[in-house]
Amino acid sequence: MPSARRHHARRLHMARIAAQFMQEQGVRDFHTAKRKAAERLGVDVRSSALPSNQEVENALAEHQRLFEGSIHQERLAGMRAAALEAMIWLAEFKPRLVGDVLSGLANAHSDICLHVFADPPELFDLFLQEQGIPHDIVERRLRVTRDCHQYYPAFRFAAGDHGFEAILFSAEEIRQPPLSLVDGSPMQRAGCSQVERLITES
Numbered sequence: 001m002p003s004a005r006r007h008h009a010r011r012l013h014m015a016r017i018a019a020q021f022m023q024e025q026g027v028r029d030f031h032t033a034k035r036k037a038a039e040r041l042g043v044d045v046r047s048s049a050l051p052s053n054q055e056v057e058n059a060l061a062e063h064q065r066l067f068e069g070s071i072h073q074e075r076l077a078g079m080r081a082a083a084l085e086a087m088i089w090l091a092e093f094k095p096r097l098v099g100d101v102l103s104g105l106a107n108a109h110s111d112i113c114l115h116v117f118a119d120p121p122e123l124f125d126l127f128l129q130e131q132g133i134p135h136d137i138v139e140r141r142l143r144v145t146r147d148c149h150q151y152y153p154a155f156r157f158a159a160g161d162h163g164f165e166a167i168l169f170s171a172e173e174i175r176q177p178p179l180s181l182v183d184g185s186p187m188q189r190a191g192c193s194q195v196e197r198l199i200t201e202s
Helices: 002-025 031-042 053-067 070-089 121-131 170-177 190-200
Strands: 097-099 112-117 136-145 147-161 161-167
Touching: 002 031, 002 053, 031 053, 070 097, 070 112, 070 147, 070 161, 070 190, 112 170, 121 147, 136 161, 161 170
Parallel strands: 112 161
Antiparallel strands: 097 112, 136 147, 147 161
């Protein structure tokens, strides 16, 4: 049993270091953060179990609570207000807030991530062009079922002091959120009324 406790303690220590990489260096990918944490500790990732994404997310929340406190809350409130403003502007594409700004784990490196919906998909690109919004298009690989991933276009642009990433789905996919990388459950999405409530409650 002592070895099991040591193993558990090492996993949590690795999770805390991975969370530190995500918070302080802007590492966005869980696996990358865990690999960097293992390297710092001199742990061979091929022979050692890495912490789960949930353990890293828990450690990230604890890190923000301990080391940022009110600064984190003020930043989060500003990002949620900016998200709501953008969602109202993008209303015809039924935007939903997702990711760290919704969960409350956003840091200084985080973008405001939205899911938007359009048929045909060209309508969203055309809208940004007509509004004169410079943007880049990248691909995001999302898990749609336990054994299947799919690529979606993501539109990256800036508004005010914030970076945005709008991932584009077909209209019917508004009822079929991709799966969370943290726990494998359907990803949480929030519409305007829910974001307004979050802002009010905070």
